Structure formats: C-alpha cells, structure tokens
Amino acid sequence: MKSDKIESSRDWNIIFLAWLVATISTLGSLFFSEVMEYPPCILCWYQRILMYPLVIILLVGLFPLDKNILRYSAPFVVIGWLAALYHNLLQYEIISEDMTPCTQGIPCSTKYIDFFGFISIPMLSFIAFSIILTLLFLFLKRKNS
Structure with missing residues (x-):
C-alpha cells in the first residue's frame, strides 16, 4: 500500500516538473516580448500556441493525477518540438532562408539573444519542449511498468 503511494507521488512529481518547465517557458516568452519588446516571428508564435496550453x-x-495526461499533452509537445527543431535549423542556416514561413514581418532567422554563442530564443524553446517530452516519456515508461 505504501509502495503504491510512493509510486503515485513520483508520477505526480514528473508531471509537476513538466508543468513547471511549461510555466517557466511561457513566462519567459512573455518576458521577451512584453518586457524586452522583442517581436515574435511566425515560428515563435506557433511554438507559443503549442506551449501555452x-x-x-x-x-x-x-489534480487529481490523471494517468491519461499523455493523451492530452503529447500532441502539443511533439508538434512544438518539431517546430522548435525546424526554427533552430533555420537559425543555424542548416535549412535555407527560402524555406521559411516568415515571409512578412520579423524574419525567423533574427537572433535577439545569443548566449554562449548558441543559445537563442528558439534554442530555449527546443530545450523546454525536449525536457517536457523526456518527462512525458518517463511518465509513460513508469505507467507501463
């Protein structure tokens, strides 16, 4: 009985960490656009649309822990991860600028920040989606074992 409670607590902690990453990412994107006044490009908007929910x-x-949370969250995370990957490939010029959806407004290749020579806003998004995806995979693995 105590073992089930501990297992449930670990599962709750995994989803809580995923929620915490999503919340920090959401607040970070709002900070960049509203406080720092960096206008988001089209791909940034797509990533926000997938992160905010x-x-x-x-x-x-x-509340309570829903064992089916993957069914609701995984599509947002996987599509957001793919959008962030694509955005990073554009920024690091692995994909040509001609293949960008940013035809009007802010170019998708614009780098507002560049920490350590490689951490940009799209990289932060990619890292956040990767962490959430890893946590959901861990939750799925624990659920099925």
Missing part, C-alpha cells in the same frame, strides 16, 4: 493541460492533469 500545456500550462493548463498539465496543471489540470495534476
């Missing part, structure tokens, strides 16, 4: 979905899945 995760804050609510993961929070609702915590």
Whole structure:
C-alpha cells in the first residue's frame, strides 16, 4: 500500500516538473516580448500556441493525477518540438532562408539573444519542449511498468 503511494507521488512529481518547465517557458516568452519588446516571428508564435496550453493541460492533469495526461499533452509537445527543431535549423542556416514561413514581418532567422554563442530564443524553446517530452516519456515508461 505504501509502495503504491510512493509510486503515485513520483508520477505526480514528473508531471509537476513538466508543468513547471511549461510555466517557466511561457513566462519567459512573455518576458521577451512584453518586457524586452522583442517581436515574435511566425515560428515563435506557433511554438507559443503549442506551449501555452500545456500550462493548463498539465496543471489540470495534476489534480487529481490523471494517468491519461499523455493523451492530452503529447500532441502539443511533439508538434512544438518539431517546430522548435525546424526554427533552430533555420537559425543555424542548416535549412535555407527560402524555406521559411516568415515571409512578412520579423524574419525567423533574427537572433535577439545569443548566449554562449548558441543559445537563442528558439534554442530555449527546443530545450523546454525536449525536457517536457523526456518527462512525458518517463511518465509513460513508469505507467507501463
């Protein structure tokens, strides 16, 4: 009985960490656009559209812990991860600028920040989606074992 409670607590902690990453990412994107006044490009908007609902979905899945949380959150995370990957490939010029959806407004290749020579806003998004994806995979693995 005590073992089940500990297992459930670990599962809750995994989803809580995923929620925390999504919340920090959401607040970070709002900081960059509203405080630092960096206008987001089209790909940034797509990533925001996929990250922001995760804050609510993961929070609702915590109280009580919903074992089906993957069904609701995984599509947002996987598509967001792919969008962030694509955005990074554009910024690091692995994909040509001609293949960008940013035809009007802010170019998708614009780098507002460049920490350590490689950490940009799209890289932060990619890292956040990767962490959430890893945590959801860990949750799935624990659920199926």
